[in-house]
Amino acid sequence: MAPFPEGDAAMTEKTVLNAAHRALGARMVDFGGWDMPINYGSQIEEHHAVRRAAGMFDVSHMTVIDLHGQRTREFLRHLLANNVDKLKSVGKALYTCMLNERGGVIDDLIVYFFDEAHFRLVVNAATRAKDLAWIERQARAFAVEVKERPEFAMIAVQGPMARGKVLALLHAGDRPRIEKLGKFAAAAAQGPHGMPLFVARTGYTGEDGFEIIVPNQHAVALWEALTGAAVAPCGLGARDTLRLEAGMNLYGQDMDESVSPWEANLGWTVVLDEGRDFIGRAALEQQKAGGVPRVMIGVVLDDKGVLRHGQRVLTAIGEGEILSGSFSPTLNKAIGFARIPAGAAGEIRVDIRGRELSLRPVKYPFVRDGKPCEGI
Amino acid sequence: MSEIPGDLKFLKSHEWARVEDDGLIRVGISDHAQAQLGDLVYVELPEVGASVQTGHGVAVVESVKAASDIYSPVSGEIVEVNESLSDTPEIINEDAYGEGWIFLVRATDRAELDELLDANAYEELIENEEH
Numbered sequence: 001m002a003p004f005p006e007g008d009a010a011m012t013e014k015t016v017l018n019a020a021h022r023a024l025g026a027r028m029v030d031f032g033g034w035d036m037p038i039n040y041g042s043q044i045e046e047h048h049a050v051r052r053a054a055g056m057f058d059v060s061h062m063t064v065i066d067l068h069g070q071r072t073r074e075f076l077r078h079l080l081a082n083n084v085d086k087l088k089s090v091g092k093a094l095y096t097c098m099l100n101e102r103g104g105v106i107d108d109l110i111v112y113f114f115d116e117a118h119f120r121l122v123v124n125a126a127t128r129a130k131d132l133a134w135i136e137r138q139a140r141a142f143a144v145e146v147k148e149r150p151e152f153a154m155i156a157v158q159g160p161m162a163r164g165k166v167l168a169l170l171h172a173g174d175r176p177r178i179e180k181l182g183k184f185a186a187a188a189a190q191g192p193h194g195m196p197l198f199v200a201r202t203g204y205t206g207e208d209g210f211e212i213i214v215p216n217q218h219a220v221a222l223w224e225a226l227t228g229a230a231v232a233p234c235g236l237g238a239r240d241t242l243r244l245e246a247g248m249n250l251y252g253q254d255m256d257e258s259v260s261p262w263e264a265n266l267g268w269t270v271v272l273d274e275g276r277d278f279i280g281r282a283a284l285e286q287q288k289a290g291g292v293p294r295v296m297i298g299v300v301l302d303d304k305g306v307l308r309h310g311q312r313v314l315t316a317i318g319e320g321e322i323l324s325g326s327f328s329p330t331l332n333k334a335i336g337f338a339r340i341p342a343g344a345a346g347e348i349r350v351d352i353r354g355r356e357l358s359l360r361p362v363k364y365p366f367v368r369d370g371k372p373c374e375g376i
Numbered sequence: 377m378s379e380i381p382g383d384l385k386f387l388k389s390h391e392w393a394r395v396e397d398d399g400l401i402r403v404g405i406s407d408h409a410q411a412q413l414g415d416l417v418y419v420e421l422p423e424v425g426a427s428v429q430t431g432h433g434v435a436v437v438e439s440v441k442a443a444s445d446i447y448s449p450v451s452g453e454i455v456e457v458n459e460s461l462s463d464t465p466e467i468i469n470e471d472a473y474g475e476g477w478i479f480l481v482r483a484t485d486r487a488e489l490d491e492l493l494d495a496n497a498y499e500e501l502i503e504n505e506e507h
Contacts, residue, residue, distance in 0.1 A: 027414070044417075241440060308443065327440050
């Protein structure tokens with residue numbers, strides 16, 4: 001076997017839950033510069049825990065950025081490809097790409113609306129530094145203050161039983177309000193021992209649940225309360241197979257600065273509304289008018305084997321590659337995304353160590369609410 | 377993590393070798409290796425009759441996380457493979473030193489086994505890896 005990749009523990013950052021992970025026997029890996037749990041024993045069992053009951057993930061490595069200033073909404077109209085004018089009620093959230101001038105994806109993120117002078121962004125960990133630099137540079141013209149919030153940890157609780165488990169831990173007075181939260185909406189609530197929480201009905205697994213932002217000093221107590229409520233600790237390994245089954249993109253694997261949202265199946269997040277001059281718009285319109293050269297499709301490997309990032313994909317009109325690819329614990333076979341030339345692709349095959357295997361193109365998500373989707 | 381059986385020899389790359397009563401060499405991956413890889417979901421087995429060389433990839437094990445080449449600790453000929461791994465690769469996770477064996481080799485030169493680590497030396501190696 002090839003030697004295992006070794007992270008240098010001294011060089012990586014740690015979340016406030018690091019000791020809690022180690023106490024649970026987690027296998028730790030370097031993930032975008034962070035020392036994070038990949039699993040606590042069995043990645044597949046953790047995956048099923050989320051599909052069937054409730055699991056939780058430490059996602060404190062993600063970056064929380066608060067934006068303050070009277071012109072914040074106007075700034076975000078310019079910064080983001082989705083339109084923040086969709087955010088009308090307090091606590092509402094929006095998934096969006098942040099593009100460069102060439103229409104390439106700098107990052108994908110969630111933006112929350114607090115009030116006209118305060119919005120919150122949650123961006124990826126691996127892109128933290130470049131995101132902050134880009135946002136700060138663009139914010140100057142709008143006199144918007146960009147404030148990173150490293151004092152927050154974040155725990156995602158996901159699965160069909162996740163909301164019930166979290167609600168039971170909240171202050172009784174907060175429960176009815178948080179129970180009524182719609183999807184992609186968030187609100188403040190009091191957790192165990194009165195700790196202040198920001199509870200969002202969002203996630204990255206294809207299951208219902210919450211993502212909870214909690215001050216660092218309360219994160220361990222919240223984690224322990226959830227453990228006590230039989231919420232299964234899950235590593236980033238399960239998070240990856242869950243989000244892939246749910247058909248959700250992973251930054252760096254499915255898109256980056258050389259890929260437009262059209263080429264990453266993220267067109268649904270782009271709003272080409274009248275008169276809004278967002279960064280990258282001209283390039284996107286030009287690409288759309290000239291024809292998008294590549295498309296991203298969902299694929300299933302019905303043969304034995306596992307799809308992996310970077311594998312060569314062969315079509316009648318040229319080569320492509322596997323973007324995200326993995327074994328799907330729910331489907332018990334390999335699934336993935338592939339980027340291939342646009343057009344009549346014909347039969348699609350993947351080259352796995354010199355063997356060419358047939359791929360079945362499918363409409364994704366592959367799995368929703370615990371069950372395989374139709375046609376998968 | 378389970379006890380390392382004393383009759384095994386190891387490659388630094390985490391394969392184990394056991395000399396059977398009939399002189400054939402049974403090969404698998406260590407319990408440490410399966411734990412590092414995580415849940416195994418696919419094993420690409422060699423063909424019976426194939427000739428193998430020390431230090432060359434013979435099989436591939438794939439976990440949810442990654443694919444890893446399996447090297448043969450000795451040169452020779454594959455005489456049997458563990459077919460049950462095709463449908464239940466997780467046997468390696470459950471019993472790496474027993475039911476989870478991968479292939480059986482008829483060695484051309486059993487002296488090659490002397491190059492391998494014994495159980496104590498292997499234990500030391502993985503302890504150093506974990507520091």
